[in-house]
Amino acid sequence: MGFKYLPVNLGCRLNQSELTEMEQAFKAAGGFLDKASPDIVVVNTCGVTGKAEKESRQTLRRLARLYPKARIIAWGCAADKWLREGRSDWREWGIDAVYGNENKTGHPLLFMKMIKAEKGKTPAAAGFYTKRPRRFIKIQTGCNKYCSFCLIPYVRHLSKSRPVEEVVEQVKRAEKDGVKEVILTGVDIADYGRNSPAPLKGWKEASINTLGRLLEEILNKTNIPRIRLGSINPVSFSDEFIKLFKENKRLMPHFHISLQSGSDAVLKRMNRRYTRADFLEIIKKLKKVPDVLISTDIIVGFPGETEDEFKETVEFAKQVKFSRLHVFAYSERPGIVAEKMGWKNVAKEERKRRSMVLRRVGEDLMKFWTDKYRGKKVSVLWERFRGGWLIGWSHNYLPVKQKGSKSRVGMIEEVVYKPEG
Numbered sequence: 001m002g003f004k005y006l007p008v009n010l011g012c013r014l015n016q017s018e019l020t021e022m023e024q025a026f027k028a029a030g031g032f033l034d035k036a037s038p039d040i041v042v043v044n045t046c047g048v049t050g051k052a053e054k055e056s057r058q059t060l061r062r063l064a065r066l067y068p069k070a071r072i073i074a075w076g077c078a079a080d081k082w083l084r085e086g087r088s089d090w091r092e093w094g095i096d097a098v099y100g101n102e103n104k105t106g107h108p109l110l111f112m113k114m115i116k117a118e119k120g121k122t123p124a125a126a127g128f129y130t131k132r133p134r135r136f137i138k139i140q141t142g143c144n145k146y147c148s149f150c151l152i153p154y155v156r157h158l159s160k161s162r163p164v165e166e167v168v169e170q171v172k173r174a175e176k177d178g179v180k181e182v183i184l185t186g187v188d189i190a191d192y193g194r195n196s197p198a199p200l201k202g203w204k205e206a207s208i209n210t211l212g213r214l215l216e217e218i219l220n221k222t223n224i225p226r227i228r229l230g231s232i233n234p235v236s237f238s239d240e241f242i243k244l245f246k247e248n249k250r251l252m253p254h255f256h257i258s259l260q261s262g263s264d265a266v267l268k269r270m271n272r273r274y275t276r277a278d279f280l281e282i283i284k285k286l287k288k289v290p291d292v293l294i295s296t297d298i299i300v301g302f303p304g305e306t307e308d309e310f311k312e313t314v315e316f317a318k319q320v321k322f323s324r325l326h327v328f329a330y331s332e333r334p335g336i337v338a339e340k341m342g343w344k345n346v347a348k349e350e351r352k353r354r355s356m357v358l359r360r361v362g363e364d365l366m367k368f369w370t371d372k373y374r375g376k377k378v379s380v381l382w383e384r385f386r387g388g389w390l391i392g393w394s395h396n397y398l399p400v401k402q403k404g405s406k407s408r409v410g411m412i413e414e415v416v417y418k419p420e421g
């Protein structure tokens with residue numbers, strides 16, 4: 001008799017990719033997805049902000065009430081933090097076990113041992129994966145950079161990369177499951193291939209070619225139609241790396257590069273170790289890739305951020321002409337360096353105002369690019385069907401929608417771009 005499981009993702013794409021692989025292990029051991037009465041519920045928690053950690057706790061409590069007979073597992077970043085803090089009150093929340101991020105790949109086996117799963121019986125619920133034509137593939141975890149606003153190095157630990165063969169194996173498996181696009185994800189994928197314990201001196205010196213070599217392996221050893229990079233830190237992209245993107249249509253011409261601030265003074269306080277000028281250099285190089293679009297993450301209201309520094313960020317975002325801005329208002333996080341530096345906090349209301357201002361800039365930039373592509377041909381992977389509309393992303397990550405039939409979900413098509421569909 002197989003076992004019934006329910007995976008719950010709270011957080012980033014890396015979390016999602018880890019859950020996908022847990023499901024592969026569960027299915028291989030005879031497990032199948034069951035939202036009605038699972039034997040085991042695994043929540044991959046998030047601890048990136050105080051709010052995310054609170055949501056993780058609330059979700060776990062709710063699931064423990066919803067599934068009183070199931071084993072409830074807390075996994076991931078918030079769980080890792082609770083373990084490091086030596087907390088045990090999670091037992092009162094109805095949780096059966098807490099697992100952090102160390103040795104994460106081996107945890108699914110431990111979870112199964114908890115419910116004594118039998119090996120080898122695959123139930124009829126096959127084909128779960130074909131519903132999603134895109135899949136996140138974990139290539140790296142951990143981070144050595146210690147930005148002053150971030151807790152991740154403390155909960156995901158030092159940067160570690162996955163062997164090339166394992167990544168290629170995961171991509172082949174995705175292809176077999178009918179996936180058309182893989183997104184290579186991690187905490188600091190620019191650090192791929194280098195398990196260097198010491199934090200890097202300057203990001204500009206970082207060599208990106210190890211990631212380039214991984215891409216080459218995937219291009220040569222699989223036929224996956226679309227390969228996309230997940231969020232990446234600003235690094236010096238080598239000529240070889242750019243050449244690879246220029247010459248391979250299977251590599252999607254879109255980069256999500258975390259800027260975080262457009263003010264050198266704020267970047268310094270964030271310990272980001274690159275300047276506006278460095279970032280512009282990087283953008284100039286990336287723009288050699290045909291059809292490339294670049295999106296980013298920006299934190300507003302970082303401690304000590306003056307109105308002028310904020311204006312610098314707004315101007316810089318316009319200057320770079322990002323295709324998309326993910327804007328985050330700074331949130332206090334006990335234990336992070338920024339909270340210990342005595343910098344004057346920006347009032348919450350003011351953080352909100354700055355987020356709104358920058359989000360509006362983001363909308364204008366997005367409109368600039370969608371208008372620019374109006375009437376042009378783009379390649380789209382249809383991912384979902386809703387209310388008579390096909391929905392997907394273009395090769396360079398523009399949102400695409402078109403009237404059509406559900407049967408085209410999972411197909412890659414060339415379409416004439418109309419922002420409104």
Ligand code: SF4
Nearest residue numbers: 143145146147150152
């Ligand atoms: S690079 Fe900075 S922001 Fe990103 S995970 Fe590492 S420490 Fe956090």
